[in-house]
Amino acid sequence: MANKVIDKALEWLEDRTGLVKPFIHMMLHPVPGKSTWAYVFGTAIMTSFIVQLASGVALSTLYVPSGSQAWESIKWITEQVPFGSWLRATHYFGASAMIIFVGAHAIRTYLFGSFKFPRELNWISGVFLLFLTVAIAFTGQVLRWDQTAVWTIAVGAEQALRAPFVGPMLVRVLCSGDNVSSASLSHFFAMHVFIFPALLVALIGFHVWLVLHHGISEPPKAGKIVKRETYREEYQELLKKEGVAFWPHAAWRDAVFSTLVVLGICACALYFGPPVIENPPDPSLINAEPKPDWYLTWYFALLALVPAQFEDWFILLFPVFLVVGMLTPPFISNTGERSARRRPWAVAIVVVVVGSVLALWQEGVNEYWTPRFEATPVPKTAIGTTDSDIEKGAKVFNDRGCLYCHVISGHGGRRGPDLTDVGERLSPDQITIRIVNGGVNMPAYAGNMSAEELKQVTKFLESRRPHGLKTGPSTHLLKGTVPVDLRPEQVIDSSEVSGSPAQKLPKLDLAPAEIARIAAIAQDGMTEVRLGKLAESKASDPEVKKLASLMVTEHSAANEQLKELAAGVGLILPPDINNEQKALIDSLSELSGSDFDKRYVEVLMDAHMHAITVFETEVREGSGSLKDWAKNVLRTIKRHHHAAMTLSK
Amino acid sequence: MCCSDEQPKEEPKVAINWSTVLISRTEFLKLVSVVCSGFIGMIVAIPAIGFAFEYFLVPSREDWIKVGELEKFEPGKTVAVVFRDTTGLPWDGDCAKRTAWLRRVDEGNFEAFAVNCTHLGCPVRWEAGAELFMCPCHGGVYYSDGSVAGGPPPRPLHRYPTRIAKGQVEIKVGPVLTEG
Structure with missing residues (x-):
């Protein structure tokens, strides 16, 4: 009885809308029988995106995109509103899931050769979806409107500024004006909640339409060649032979995996909570260390590690390279072998790209290029002596910021070389010269240190000999040159400057x-x-x-x-x-x-x-x-x- | 999957046939529809785009900004001065606040530096002990005169012009990042 009523209703609906049959047709469309768990990433992205839409729309009902109030409204949402903290957390981990599965989906389709004829546009629309996902995640990070957010805009602007001719124009677009202001936030808000989601929905529609139009690519077999003339026929034959209806024979895997994804998002939300809103968006507070969210950490590391002389080119061309590189596969080979077993280069590319991103990510987490402002001073036990000059030298080392970049016995930053055993590697003269003149990444301390301090810190460094070794003949390396340069009144001797210990080395009247x-x-x-x-x-x-x-x-x-x-x-x-x-x-x-x-x-x-x-x-x-x-x-x-x-x- | 093999001879086309547009009613109506659609599109889009990019229509401003009384600053010391961006919006709140590094070189001379590292724009800190500006992002280092001491920065710190007017130190601030 009930079934009959439903059937009648559906019949009426089909008659009046014409949508029922296409829907049924879509749900039951045949897919290759052997499609496996490798095919679940696309729906995982969709599911995460649905989490994003739901949590995002909900959050927008209380969030205020105003320069002076956004931070407070987020604090309020997090601390006062029922589900507020939960929604923020799921919105963050939903975004993370989207990024992860967009990556996994891209790797899967690339390794399976699914981008080949006739599915070139599936791939190309997918590439745009990938970059759109990153863009929407990035704009979302800015909406947190905390200290990191305002400095993130500054970092983006400084990169854009390197573009020839259009640099200043790009900066204005990024900041929506000459400076970071409430206008920047509102523009990012409009992009994050209107423009990018609209583009995303439209592109997803197109992408899914293509998947249905061409059918899901069959799992590749080594030796089975894609040929333009015969591929479509072969695919239809395969469907006839071993095709199964998408619903439920393939859909169940999607449903199960998507459930796991949602559970994973919830577990992370429960365990980690929402991203911390730290300092307020006040650009006058300069003790900021802006860092991108995790999915861009590898890129941040790359910017730190790229040699300075290529940096301009790199900052400008690398994003172009990424987009162009991602778009090329269907243009380079859209026929031939699909199986990864017969495409060693494809495998190598994936291994290299994934390996590089992971390695860079690791570097970005460690951040050894950053001065460690919070480094703890070298303790007395590590100094290991009561010689007053050496102790004073250790204090100079701590006070003058040497510590931020150099490790001694586990204390300090790693920007520069580890100096734990520097006394065994360098002679006192070499140490002095390095401190006074600086090096590649090291400032010349000539104008920043008194002669007294220089002597003390040199003594301290010279005494860094954990293995008890002495510097070899290199001690005499300086013979011949030093006497010429170190004229008597400049020889570093505390007796000469003892009257005024704070006095700088007298000789250096030069800009550092x-x-x-x-x-x-x-x-x-x-x-x-x-x-x-x-x-x-x-x-x-x-x-x-x-x-x-x-x-x-x-x-x-x-x-x-x-x-x-x-x-x-x-x-x-x-x-x-x-x-x-x-x-x-x-x-x-x-x-x-x-x-x-x-x-x-x-x-x-x-x-x-x-x-x-x-x-x-x-x-x-x-x-x-x-x-x-x-x-x-x-x-x-x-x-x-x-x-x-x-x-x- | 796709289209039928044989096409009827006079299948109607979507695109306008420009050669007959003034003699064929069909072609002319297509033209009318396209022109109307374009007109609607323009009416809708121009103000919206103009509004979203209004900052291109407003010239940039530079202002002399008071950052404190002359006596407040000790010669040889570098200090942070906080001021408000005068070009912002009324509801900017704290995000219109800015900091510059100000150094009183001697009695009558001041140097003011933008806090933005020239590498990627992160805020540099003045480390009084080391007498260096250091950047927390990628380890850029600058001397007290703003010149590059180490690390990746390509240029010295940006300098704001300074002057002393009626016992007040003033700095001239334009767009914070676009000084190139």
């Missing part, structure tokens, strides 16, 4: 940046002479030989001048070239004949190209006699560069 620059120039100069001498003996082309001796003479002369000038202003120059430069010389000395000539000229060109920028900076920003010297030498450098360039042709 210039000290570092001149030190680098000196090392470059020494490298040129050494390279030149090597080339004088090894080059085969007489022209190259001639150029090499020119390098030796002219750079030696320039080096001598620089040494004198440096001594005049009381600057300690590095006694020797750095390890990178040594490695370069070693690598060259292994070559011979025309290989050597070619490489030497290349090195000359690169080095002088680089030198031109450095010298130009010195001419622009330098001071006194050093600046004049740089102006003179710059002409020589340009001449050298030109000569090398002419030879290279």
Whole structure:
């Protein structure tokens, strides 16, 4: 009886809407019988998205997208409103689930070759869905409107600013104005709750329509080739032979897996709770450490690790590379083998990409490039002595921020080298020079430390010898250069400055940046002479030989001048070239004949190209006699560069 | 799956046949419909887009902002000064607050730096002990004069122009990040 009523009602509905039959047709459409658990990720995304829609719409009923009130409204939602904390937590973990399963779904379809003919547009719409998912997650993070959110916009803007020509325009789009303000929040709100969800729903509709239109791709078999002419027929035959109705023979797996997903979201929500709303969105509070949510940690790490000279290009081109890279598979091979067993490159790409993201993610969690402001001082037990100078040196090490970047006996940051056993590796002179002149990522402490402190901290570092070793002959490395540079009144001796312990080293009346620059120039100069001498003996082309001796003479002369000038202003120059430069010389000395000539000229060109920028900076920003010297030498450098360039042709 | 093999000869087309648009009633009606739809679309879209991107229609502003009395600042010391962004919205609340680093170089000279690291815009901290600005994000370091001391930053910290007017220190602030 009841069945009859329902049947009648459905019949009427079909007659008046025409929707019942297509619905039934859709539910019962045949799918390849052997589709397995690998096919459940798509519905997992849908399910998470439904969680997002429900929790998101609910949250929007109390959330206030106003610069002054958003933070408070979230606090209120979290602390005062029934289900508020729960909804926020599920909204966060629902987003996480979406991201995870979008990734899993992309990997599955890629490895199964499902993007091949005729499903190219399934893949392409899927790629846009992936980026849209990241975009919606990112805009959602901003809506938390806490300290991290406002700085996240600043970080995004600073990256956008690197784009040529349109940089400032992009910044205005990102901030919705000249600065982070309530307008930024409102614009992010509109994107997060209206624009992106609308696009997402439309694209999901298109994506699902394509899945139904072409049918779910059958599990690949090694050796079974996709051919444009025959694929559709073969697929239909397969469905006839071993197809099963989607409902319920495939749908049950989706239902079960989606239930697990929802349970997982709930479990995380229960266990971890909603993301913590920490400090208020007050950009004047600068003790902020903005970090993206977990799914972008790997990218954050990448930005920290990419070498500075490529950074501009990287920031601009990497996102383009990601989008283009993701879009290419169907354009590169949309026929042929689908099975991963016959597509080693596809497997390799997945392994490399997943491995890299995980490795970067790990790096991003550790964040060794960050100064550890909260590092605990090296304790007395680790100092291991009661020598008052050493103890004072340890205090300098703690107070002057050395600790933020260097570990000693487990205390401190990891931005720079571990100094636990530095006394066994470096001589006191080398330690002093490094502190005064700085290094690649290390500031030159010349202007920031008194002579007294420098002496103490050097003593402290020198005493870092956990294995009881002494530095080897390198202690004498500085002989010959040091006496010239360390003129009597600058020799670091506390007796001379004991009257005024806070006084800075008297000799350094130079901007710290210039000290570092001149030190680098000196090392470059020494490298040129050494390279030149090597080339004088090894080059085969007489022209190259001639150029090499020119390098030796002219750079030696320039080096001598620089040494004198440096001594005049009381600057300690590095006694020797750095390890990178040594490695370069070693690598060259292994070559011979025309290989050597070619490489030497290349090195000359690169080095002088680089030198031109450095010298130009010195001419622009330098001071006194050093600046004049740089102006003179710059002409020589340009001449050298030109000569090398002419030879290279 | 797809279409029937044979197509009827005079199947109606959606697209306009431009060669007959002024002589064929059908083609002309298509044109009328397209023009009307486009008109509606424009009427709806132009104000909406203009409103959403209104900030392109308003010129950027720079203002001299008082950050404190001259006597308050000790020579040789770098301190944080907090001020309000004058270009914001009335309901901005705390998110219109800004900080700059201000250093009194000597009696009459001040240097003011943006807090944004030139690497990725994170707020740099003045570490008085080390006399360095340090960035918590990727370890950028700057000397007290704002020049790069280490790490990834490509440029020195941005400087705001400073002046002293009627015993007050003022800094000139424009768009915080767009100084390039």
